[in-house]
Every structure is written in C-alpha cells, then in structure tokens.
Amino acid sequence: MGRAPCCEKTGMKKGPWSLEEDQILVSFVLQHGHSNWRALPKQAGLLRCGKSCRLRWVNYLRPDLKRGNFTKEEEDTIINLHGMLGNRWSLIAARLPGRTDNEIKNVWHTHLKKRLKDYQPTELLKPGNKKISNKSNPESSTSESEHDPYSCSLSRSSSTSDISSATLMGSEFENKKETESREGNGIEDCYSFEDFVAEIDESFWDEALYNNGQNSEFGSMDPEISFEVKGFDELLPQQIRFGPAGNLNDFAQSTDDDGMESWYDMLARTGGDLKLQGL
C-alpha cells in the first residue's frame, strides 16, 4: 500500500525547532486553529511540513501540556494502563491530562520498563502458563516481551467452561500477591487481559448465541459464562451493564474489534473492577 509523503520535502526544514518557529506556530494556531495541518505551514509562513507542525504542537507547544517530571501517581497510572492497553500510547495519554503519547512512550522505555523488571518474578514466565494468540490485538504478540505480565493478569478459577469464571487483576503489586496466592491454591493458568479478551472471539459468541438465543437477557445467560475482574484497590467497586438493551447480542457486539475499545475503556475507567455475573 503505502502513500505519498505528507509533503514536498524539498526546501522543508528538518531537525530541532527554533524559538522563532515555535512562536510563529503558536500564534498562528491560537489565532486560526489547526483545521488543516497540511496547509498550515504555508499560511503561517513556516518552512516545515504539516506533519512536523502538528507533532511540534501536539508534543510540545500545546498550552495545556504539563511540563516537568512525572509524579509517582502518573507513573503508577501508566504502568497500570500499559498492563491493560499494551503499547497504545495515545489511549494511555488520553487518561493522563497534560501528557502526550510521545512523552509517555519515552518515560516507559527509559524508566518504567526498567522499574518493572525489578519486580519480574519467574512464576508467570513458566512455559506451562497458557498463552493464546491475540488476533484482535496484534501488538500484544510483537511486544510480548515488553508487556508486563503482572500489571494485568487473569487467572481461571474453574475448568468447567472455557470462560467459566475468571478473575482479572490490576495493579502490579496486587497482581503479584494475588497471583502467587492463587497459584498456591492450585490455580494454574494466568493470562494477560488481552489474552483473555482474545479468547472471547467469534466462536465463543457463536456458541453462546446458539445456546442462549440472540435476545437472551444476561440473566438467562449460561451462569457459567460469567467472569469478574477485580484488583486496583483504589477503585470503587462497580457493576456494569453492556449496552442499553442488555441482551446477549449487544454483549457479543461489544467484544468485536470495534467494541474492543469499550472493554479497554471500561477496564481503565473502573480500574479493573468490572463484574459480569449473570447480569
């Protein structure tokens, strides 16, 4: 596929931005907005391509940006969200006001990844622990090694059904504790949230819809198709319904590729305390 370069490169300036350029861009955007990045540099009199202008604005010049070091809370948030979302920097940034995806990505690679390594216990890396390929989230396979297995792990608590009952946990330290204690209780398998969601695929819903009927209410769902998500002690316990109609079909819809976002969203919002038990 591919596409033409975003701009005519000849004559375009590259490299670090000067103070003057910054001032021109800021005053232009504040006056005229940025409805068209491609046309902006020409209108503003900048020898930069639109893409470069956009990046400079988004990552550095935006007035609502927070400058300075990340707080411990922000770092913890990033770790937790990364556990749930993977390398979806823009989604993580959306939940950290004043921080950019680029900034978060840099912090992750320079500080947090290292910090997490120190907590990397060996248990979850045992070959026996089930890993399921994630077609909905291709990133998870490529960045598996980067992905903190603790920040969001899932352990099964029953073997009667594939999705019979499961517990998803959030914060890294809670996870570690929880996982270890659960493993001590004979629970063998641990998953990342992505792995778990990946398992709720078309065939899962085909089967569920076949067994329960398209308009089944949650209440009439097979009681074994239920799971709970807990952890993130700082979060409020909360019950959530999928979709206004609350039928099985809506629920299934929410797990397709488009709906995946709402799952992640919901988990991030509730901090992982998502409970779905025969709603």
Place this chain on the structure above:
DNA sequence: AACCCAGCCAACCGCTTTGTA
C-alpha cells in the same frame, strides 16, 4: 582537558485509519 558512553527525549518515518469527494 579530552574522550567515551549511556541515558534521555524531540523529531522523524512509515504505516494504518479516517474522512471526503
């Protein structure tokens, strides 16, 4: 003082997604 090296971070690149004619 000069050099080396590792860490940091702004900026770039190339691809995907979204919007529109």
Place this chain on the structure above:
DNA sequence: CTACAAAGCGGTTGGCTGGGT
C-alpha cells in the same frame, strides 16, 4: 463503492547532555 488526502499512531533514530575515566 472507490480513490485519494489528511490525520493519527507507534517504532525508531540521532543529537544533546552529564557522568565517569
């Protein structure tokens, strides 16, 4: 429906800086 342009995103690069020798 298709093609194309623009925006958005994540991975990578390269220059700067500070600490160590």
